[in-house]
Amino acid sequence: SQTIHQWPATLVQPVGSPLSLECTVEGTSNPNLYWYRQAAGRGLQLLFYSVGIGQISSEVPQNLSASRPQDRQFILSSKKLLLSDSGFYLCAWRGLLNNNEQFFGPGTRLTVL
Amino acid sequence: QKEVEQDPGPLSVPEGAIVSLNCTYSNSAFQYFMWYRQYSRKGPELLMYTYSSGNKEDGRFTAQVDKSSKYISLFIRDSQPSDSATYLCAIWAGGFKTIFGAGTRLFVKA
Numbered sequence: 001s002q003t004i005h006q007w008p009a010t011l012v013q014p015v016g017s018p019l020s021l022e023c024t025v026e027g028t029s030n031p032n033l034y035w036y037r038q039a040a041g042r043g044l045q046l047l048f049y050s051v052g053i054g055q056i057s058s059e060v061p062q063n064l065s066a067s068r069p070q071d072r073q074f075i076l077s078s079k080k081l082l083l084s085d086s087g088f089y090l091c092a093w094r095g096l097l098n099n100n101e102q103f104f105g106p107g108t109r110l111t112v113l
Numbered sequence: 114q115k116e117v118e119q120d121p122g123p124l125s126v127p128e129g130a131i132v133s134l135n136c137t138y139s140n141s142a143f144q145y146f147m148w149y150r151q152y153s154r155k156g157p158e159l160l161m162y163t164y165s166s167g168n169k170e171d172g173r174f175t176a177q178v179d180k181s182s183k184y185i186s187l188f189i190r191d192s193q194p195s196d197s198a199t200y201l202c203a204i205w206a207g208g209f210k211t212i213f214g215a216g217t218r219l220f221v222k223a
Binding site: 006042043044049051088090092100101102103104106107109 | 162205
């Protein structure tokens, strides 16, 4: 069966510091991978998606970036965090054999102070 | 107008009640609809998906799509305290895009 991991689970960072969140998927090959940010009462905002190694599409211009160095690894980064980057970050995958459902990881709660 | 609208609640019901959760959407071309359940501080988990119109049942859960009204519903029968969570509707908008509702917080009181 497929599983998706995210770490860290929680993170408190000062403004201006760098960020690296990691997501890995097990049990599937060549998944589509997604990064979302969830703010209270505002649903899920798609940040990035990837259809393969090194292929990243950005949905929202901001100071975040994403990379996919391996088939089942997706990384969200920032060089300098802003207060507005605080939120709950979710990684999701969609398999080639799935319909249109996405499956989410446990999330990382980021607080920027 | 937002593509998907969902009442954020909170919705509080007694144990055993029938719960109705709803979303409206704006684009009549949408065909693929999903419901996710999210417990506090956890990632969303897929509950059900439906294609086009009609009903789909899974245990105590029933998903319903009314394309003429652009209205989707999730019904929970015999609700339990363990059903207390946020429920998000989601609509596949084509390609890699899925649109999520803001979520409805549900509390089931024992």
